[in-house]
Amino acid sequence: MPVPILKQGSILIASVQAALTDADLIELRDELVARVGRFRSSGVIVDVTVLDVMDSFAARTLRSIAQMTKLRGAETVVVGIQPDVAFAMVELGLMLEGISTALDLEEGLAFLSERTAEGANRVK
């Protein structure tokens, strides 16, 4: 499995290590969905710091990950998109609509904990 997935409490962290083929992306998606179900995770962080190119397939797969994990009750955050990649994505029209983004892993975790706190507050 080319992308290692860590479990940190109720959050799954997938850190992309190298350029991913289409097959790798599909495998990542399926793994994350399975583990969210197994561990009842509330959050998923996909760290793409190392990715030097984000094309339409990668963007579509990220969207799938977000949608499918949401069905199982988890929120997804994509972190680590690099300046050049963000630039190219926008030129290409890949906006990652509906997916939360954060600068890096630290920010991603902060974002998710805020959301969980909000959720907890609402329940009160």
Place this chain on the structure above:
Amino acid sequence: MSSEMETATLVPIKSDVDIVAARQHGRALAAQIGFAGSDLTVIATAISELARNIVSYAGAGEILLSAARHGGKTGIVIIARDQGPGIPDISLAMQDGYSTGKSLGLGLPGARRLMDEFDIVSEVGSGTTITMKKWTR
């Protein structure tokens, strides 16, 4: 006098693994030519889209990467060729549908936005050849 430099790379495209190879070669050549920063990513992304189209719609094809010179500037030339089914309605395929979500998913209008020059020749039943160029600023 030829305005093409001799370094040219031919990347056969048969599977999604080749998509990564094509864009890595593209990035390397672009760096050699003198592109920097976001241009490298932009070029690699455009190549990725074209290579992906070949795999998805034609099954197999090739991408030819070379350098060129024009008016004092150097640039990269990317030719994506396949003998696939061809595109029946090119103008429809080139329509910018990303904002309305109605794009055919071919990534062509996006790739065109990324490059300086974009030319597409396609015949149903024969195949498709796309030529894109980007010049150093």
Place this chain on the structure above:
Amino acid sequence: MYERTAGKGGAAFSQSPTPLTEVMDISNEEIARRKAWLQFTDKDITHVTSVTGFAERIQDEVIEQLYDHFMEFEEARAFFKDPKVLERVKAQQKQYFIRLTQGNYDQNYVEERLQIGAVHGRIGLDTKWYLGAYNFHLQAVARRLFKEFEGDTEKALEVLLSLLKLKFFDIGLALDTIFAQRENTIRQQQDAIRELSTPVLQVRDRLLILPIIGMIDTHRARQLTEQLLRAIRDTRAKVIVMDITGVPAVDSRVANHLIQTVEASRLMGASVIVTGLSSDVAQTLVTLGVDLSKLNTVVDLQGGLEEAERILGIKVTQAGQTVSHIGAE
């Protein structure tokens, strides 16, 4: 790769060894095209080369007269203050005109002509001097030509007309060189201006201000976006206040560029507040079909900064002390 070191004439604009025919993209096809356009054929070459002896004979006298004419003008006198320089230039000029009738008007010929043009361009010679010199020379040669072919005015005319075509060819090359040099300078200056004109300022931790002044075209929008995205990474910015008060003409194209900048920033986890967009302009843009809902706009910079601080969770109490809350309130 086709490589050639600079000839005796000197280097190209950037002092590189690349031939000017390559830098200026004047290929063999282009040369043939220009000759065809001027109807310059082998027949013309025969006519012109047939008087090569005559040309050599009259050259010294013609050059003397040419420079006598030049020296009537103050600018030229100032230019040629040093007699050694004057002699050297006259010798080069003589060589230039003799070359005109020696045949072989191929890529090497073109390269030589371009190099000379480049030298002239570098020393700042104005186009009117060129044209004045060409004109004088042509007039002087024409008169002597008709005298030379005393009985045969038709032959003299043929030679003159062929010479004229070749002169136009030369003038075209000289002017192209000057234009290319000027374009090069302008491009370099534009790049320098672009780099200087959009500072990204860090006002607070995680907060950047991007004051944009001046027109925004595609190049500038691109450069601006790249600069901002790098700054977001380097300063870990969460909020950006992009002030466009100083952008004179915000049309739908500019608005779309700004929207792209905002969306790219969002991909890096940063939100952008756009200030300085007047409600009139905003209304116009909406009418033009621009989707401003993607933009978080506040009328002025002050308001934008307050909004930014609100987003960052910074509260300023009545007494003026700042209390920082990170996270939901």
